[in-house]
Amino acid sequence: MTDSIVRVTASPHLRSTESTTKIMWSVVISLVPVVASSIFFFGPGAIFILLACCAGCLLAERCFGSRPGSLADGSAMITGLLLGLTLPPGFPLWMAFLGGAFGMVFGKIIFGGLGQNIFNPALVGRAFLQAAFPVAITTWPAKAEHWSMFQGDIFAIPLFSPAMDAVTEATPLGNLKFGDDPTVTSIFDLFFGTTGGSLGETSALLLLLGGLYLALRGHLNWHIPVSIFVSVFLFSGLFFTLGISPFPPLFMLFSGGLMLGAIYMATDMVTSPVTNRGCWIFGFGIGLLVTLIRIWGGLPEGVMYAILLMNAMVPFIDRATQPQLFGSAPKDGGKEGGKEGVRAMTDVVRSEEFPVPVSQPAPEQKKVSTFNLIATLTIIGALAGLLIVLVDQHTRPIIDKYRAEQLQKAVYEVLPGATSYATYYLVGNSLSLTLPQAAKVSEYKRVYIGYDAALQIKGVAIERGEPGFQDIVRLIFGYDPHTATLLGMKVLESKETPGLGDKIFKDQAFVDQFFAGPQPPLVAVKAGAGKGRPNEIDTITGATISSKVVIDIINHALQEWTPVLDQGIPLTPPAAVNDEAKQ
Amino acid sequence: MRSTTPSQDFIRGIWVENPVLIQMLGLCPALAVTNSVKNALAMSAATFFVICCSSVLISSCKRFIPSEVRIAAYILVIASFVTLADMLLQAYSPVQHKELGAFIPLIVVNCMILGRQEAFSSKNNVLRSLLDAAGTGIGFTIALVMMGGFREILGTGTFLEIPLFGPNFEHWVVMVLPAGGFLTLGFILLAMGFIEERKKAGKVEKAEKAEKSS
Amino acid sequence: MSDQTLFSIFFSAMIVNNFTLALFLGLCPFMGVSARVETALRMGLANIFVLVLTSLSAWFLNTFVLESFPFLRIISFIIVVASLVQIVEMVVKKLSPTLFRQLGIFLPLMTTNCAIFGLAIFQTNRGYGFLQGLIFAVGAGLGLTLALVLMASIRETTELSSVPALAKGTGLTLIIAGILSLSFMGFAGML
Numbered sequence: 001m002t003d004s005i006v007r008v009t010a011s012p013h014l015r016s017t018e019s020t021t022k023i024m025w026s027v028v029i030s031l032v033p034v035v036a037s038s039i040f041f042f043g044p045g046a047i048f049i050l051l052a053c054c055a056g057c058l059l060a061e062r063c064f065g066s067r068p069g070s071l072a073d074g075s076a077m078i079t080g081l082l083l084g085l086t087l088p089p090g091f092p093l094w095m096a097f098l099g100g101a102f103g104m105v106f107g108k109i110i111f112g113g114l115g116q117n118i119f120n121p122a123l124v125g126r127a128f129l130q131a132a133f134p135v136a137i138t139t140w141p142a143k144a145e146h147w148s149m150f151q152g153d154i155f156a157i158p159l160f161s162p163a164m165d166a167v168t169e170a171t172p173l174g175n176l177k178f179g180d181d182p183t184v185t186s187i188f189d190l191f192f193g194t195t196g197g198s199l200g201e202t203s204a205l206l207l208l209l210g211g212l213y214l215a216l217r218g219h220l221n222w223h224i225p226v227s228i229f230v231s232v233f234l235f236s237g238l239f240f241t242l243g244i245s246p247f248p249p250l251f252m253l254f255s256g257g258l259m260l261g262a263i264y265m266a267t268d269m270v271t272s273p274v275t276n277r278g279c280w281i282f283g284f285g286i287g288l289l290v291t292l293i294r295i296w297g298g299l300p301e302g303v304m305y306a307i308l309l310m311n312a313m314v315p316f317i318d319r320a321t322q323p324q325l326f327g328s329a330p331k332d333g334g335k336e337g338g339k340e341g342v343r344a345m346t347d348v349v350r351s352e353e354f355p356v357p358v359s360q361p362a363p364e365q366k367k368v369s370t371f372n373l374i375a376t377l378t379i380i381g382a383l384a385g386l387l388i389v390l391v392d393q394h395t396r397p398i399i400d401k402y403r404a405e406q407l408q409k410a411v412y413e414v415l416p417g418a419t420s421y422a423t424y425y426l427v428g429n430s431l432s433l434t435l436p437q438a439a440k441v442s443e444y445k446r447v448y449i450g451y452d453a454a455l456q457i458k459g460v461a462i463e464r465g466e467p468g469f470q471d472i473v474r475l476i477f478g479y480d481p482h483t484a485t486l487l488g489m490k491v492l493e494s495k496e497t498p499g500l501g502d503k504i505f506k507d508q509a510f511v512d513q514f515f516a517g518p519q520p521p522l523v524a525v526k527a528g529a530g531k532g533r534p535n536e537i538d539t540i541t542g543a544t545i546s547s548k549v550v551i552d553i554i555n556h557a558l559q560e561w562t563p564v565l566d567q568g569i570p571l572t573p574p575a576a577v578n579d580e581a582k583q
Numbered sequence: 584m585r586s587t588t589p590s591q592d593f594i595r596g597i598w599v600e601n602p603v604l605i606q607m608l609g610l611c612p613a614l615a616v617t618n619s620v621k622n623a624l625a626m627s628a629a630t631f632f633v634i635c636c637s638s639v640l641i642s643s644c645k646r647f648i649p650s651e652v653r654i655a656a657y658i659l660v661i662a663s664f665v666t667l668a669d670m671l672l673q674a675y676s677p678v679q680h681k682e683l684g685a686f687i688p689l690i691v692v693n694c695m696i697l698g699r700q701e702a703f704s705s706k707n708n709v710l711r712s713l714l715d716a717a718g719t720g721i722g723f724t725i726a727l728v729m730m731g732g733f734r735e736i737l738g739t740g741t742f743l744e745i746p747l748f749g750p751n752f753e754h755w756v757v758m759v760l761p762a763g764g765f766l767t768l769g770f771i772l773l774a775m776g777f778i779e780e781r782k783k784a785g786k787v788e789k790a791e792k793a794e795k796s797s
Numbered sequence: 798m799s800d801q802t803l804f805s806i807f808f809s810a811m812i813v814n815n816f817t818l819a820l821f822l823g824l825c826p827f828m829g830v831s832a833r834v835e836t837a838l839r840m841g842l843a844n845i846f847v848l849v850l851t852s853l854s855a856w857f858l859n860t861f862v863l864e865s866f867p868f869l870r871i872i873s874f875i876i877v878v879a880s881l882v883q884i885v886e887m888v889v890k891k892l893s894p895t896l897f898r899q900l901g902i903f904l905p906l907m908t909t910n911c912a913i914f915g916l917a918i919f920q921t922n923r924g925y926g927f928l929q930g931l932i933f934a935v936g937a938g939l940g941l942t943l944a945l946v947l948m949a950s951i952r953e954t955t956e957l958s959s960v961p962a963l964a965k966g967t968g969l970t971l972i973i974a975g976i977l978s979l980s981f982m983g984f985a986g987m988l
Contacts, residue, residue: 095753106975106976110960110969110972112960116960119976127976127980128757131756131757131760131979132756132758136753159753160748161753289983292987293983293984293987296987297985297986297987298985298987299985299986304983306983308976308979308980309983312951312977312980313947313950315951315954316834316947316950319834373649373652376647376649376652376656381659381872384660385663385869387663387667388666388667388869391667391670395670395671398674398675399673467805467813469985470985472923497756498739498754498759500756545986607828607967610821610824610825610828611821611824611915615820655879658875658876658879659872662871662872665871666868666871669871685915685918685922688870689822689918691875692911757979760982761819761821762976762979762982764821765974765975765978768971769970769971769972773963773968776962776963776964780963
């Protein structure tokens with residue numbers, strides 16, 4: 001056997017110098033200026049936060065990653081860096097670590113690892129942190145006295161709350177959206193990064209330079225950031241000129257996480273569309289969503305959500321923009337999957353005689369007369385009905401009594417000093433004690449007029465519900481029509497965010513304001529920024545939307561009821577007061 | 584006649600054929616009301632009541648229910664008991680009733696209950712049906728309490744409203760939000776799968792060792 | 798009559814409080830839907846149709862019958878839902894046998910679909926009027942369809958991935974649902 005003179009190898013025979021690892025590391029290199037700027041602006045704490053995120057990612061990859069050697073390809077490092085750059089300075093390290101680990105495991109590893117994830121892993125981690133620790137992640141501490149000092153409480157004990165700085169600084173975006181004296185931060189500041197914000201968001205210039213570097217090396221699909229910038233500019237410009245948005249288009253472009261998101265997150269090759277046409281759709285979708293959420297949403301920033309939502313649509317976009325191969329039929333979509341849940345249920349339902357649409361010859365059985373069938377069902381129905389009626393007789397009084405008690409308690413709470421009340425319905429345009437014959441009680445709006453022990457009128461209690469931050473907020477408030485002041489407020493139903501929005505009933509100081517006789521129409525002011533006017537209500541820090549909802553509900557209710565109340569309210573109680581509120 | 588013993592009927596619903604974690608039935612309540620252990624227990628209790636009563640009733644009347652209308656009949660029976668549970672809960676525990684909200688009536692469409700009637704109660708005697716229903720109900724409770732415990736401990740730092748970690752514990756707010764429900768159940772299933780894999784790997788190792796030594 | 802505006806009812810039901818991702822209704826088809834976008838789309842549309850009919854029937858029952866017999870609410874609602882599904886099944890079979898075969902087992906399964914029954918209950922609890930209820934049903938149905946289609950298209954892609962064995966199937970679906978739910982939280986406070 002002679003040594004082979006000819007070397008035989010399998011194709012490909014010409015290899016490019018590119019590899020996944022190389023691309024990943026070039027992205028890391030492009031991020032170096034941004035990382036350096038974050039340390040420059042925010043002190044050495046920044047590098048700790050970035051390292052914590054990377055540690056979380058790398059550890060997760062090491063423990064749960066499916067491919068040996070996957071650590072070296074740099075993708076975990078990038079996820080960690082990008083996640084860290086979206087976090088505010090002063091963010092506790094243990095939370096950063098957790099976010100990194102979560103993002104890696106649930107954003108990447110669980111999908112099968114590199115190249116197979118649907119959602120951007122850094123953003124998955126960020127979304128988790130936003131939902132899990134909403135207060136910490138929206139706290140931007142004011143600049144420290146000296147550069148080398150650590151901001152915030154980054155060394156907080158794991159699983160325990162960080163100490164809150166007394167002084168915080170709003171980001172440019174937050175300031176314009178929620179601030180009391182909204183000012184548009186100068187574009188110069190935004191471009192060079194001398195503003196507050198998250199670690200990597202501030203310097204648009206450096207981000208653009210990094211993106212340019214990647215684009216020139218061919219590691220970045222420029223269609224995506226360009227389409228995002230174009231669409232953000234167009235949509236925000238449109239809304240700004242129409243006067244419905246306070247954000248000028250250039251401001252929109254350079255503030256917040258848009259630069260970072262557009263250049264580094266949206267362009268992630270795995271989670272973005274394959275074709276350029278798809279990329280433009282993708283980019284426009286992100287731009288539209290960012291604009292909508294920033295203008296109308298409850299949070300100051302929307303880039304993360306916009307990108308995640310469009311990530312979810314990428315499989316759809318890819319299918320829609322798939323170029324049709326010459327000479328072939330459109331690709332078949334996927335395979336029918338039989339999943340355990342449905343299988344279990346289909347076992348239930350597919351048993352012999354259930355009316356399954358697939359035609360099967362029904363097994364021979366004794367013919368049962370229709371009369372028999374109907375009779376059986378009727379008997380069962382009758383017996384069931386009887387049982388229910390019996391129990392109802394027993395429980396209805398208890399339920400009604402409880403309901404009346406709760407209503408009474410609420411009315412007395414918002415009309416301090418009241419000892420009795422009467423229910424008045426809005427019939428036509430005036431108040432009436434009674435309803436027209438055969439009327440449905442639930443169709444009529446009502447108010448409760450409270451009287452004190454001397455049978456003098458105390459005030460009017462009005463109930464109303466409107467959508468809040470999470471779901472509908474329902475409250476009752478007391479109003480004195482003669483002095484046109486509020487007497488009290490009680491939140492009846494709320495599903496607002498625990499720890500933030502739920503302060504509208506948990507924060508005694510907030511609730512007490514409504515008992516101090518403010519004069520509607522109410523105006524929301526930031527705590528401490530008010531001018532002491534009688535119509536001002538301080539909002540809860542961190543729960544501006546929920547606070548404003550409470551104020552809006554009261555204002556809207558009074559808009560509706562004042563014309564009616566002005567017509568005249570029965571000053572003396574009717575003969576039968578304190579009747580159980582009919583439901 | 585069934586080939587299983589009565590005690591097997593009871594035990595299998597608890598874990599091996601756990602309705603939520605293995606059969607993936609009754610997911611709507613499992614995710615919706617498990618943001619605290621108290622809610623999880625209340626829902627489990629109501630469901631336990633409904634499933635046991637329905638099983639007993641349907642099993643005792645199975646001879647009288649013609650096959651063509653049996654699904655309709657089962658649904659009628661289940662709906663009646665759900666109405667009873669709803670009324671009783673509203674009367675005797677109004678706060679809990681408000682917390683659970685619309686999900687008490689939704690017990691009617693819990694596939695788990697209908698499934699037990701169809702698969703078991705309609706073909707077996709009353710005692711066995713009761714055991715089967717009770718086992719399933721307990722399995723449901725276990726699954727819900729697991730989820731509720733996980734979500735409540737991380738989400739509010741309490742268990743049955745007893746604070747566990749002191750006032751400075753940072754609540755993982757996401758756990759009491761809908762996303763947390765999905766992630767918790769997903770995490771529990773993943774953990775169960777992981778344990779299964781470890782067991783299998785352990786068995787394979789043992790078999791290999793046995794082979795080597797033999 | 799609720800004080801909510803029609804737009805806010807619609808937008809809330811479809812996006813902000815999406816029936817599947819925020820209220821956990823309609824999970825059975827959501828988990829078990831095959832990884833085919835076409836089927837998911839058709840399933841969603843069938844759901845919208847049944848939801849609208851359910852909303853109408855629920856309003857009718859609430860207004861004319863159940864004021865006097867409120868304790869019959871649950872029973873009457875489930876009977877209505879079951880009958881509606883049966884009727885829709887027959888209509889679909891007549892009009893489009895192909896669609897009928899494609900939907901297969903999912904059609905009768907709508908009877909135990911929490912979303913349909915849940916819609917009737919939510920509508921009653923929130924006190925929606927006739928038009929409000931209809932808009933609610935349409936919004937909820939569209940939201941459900943959106944969630945189904947997103948999940949189906951994502952599942953199509955992950956079918957071909959090397960998902961770790963312990964996550965295959967429902968585990969992964971739940972995590973995806975969790976991430977989708979997190980993403981939809983971006984719409985909070987929009988109303």
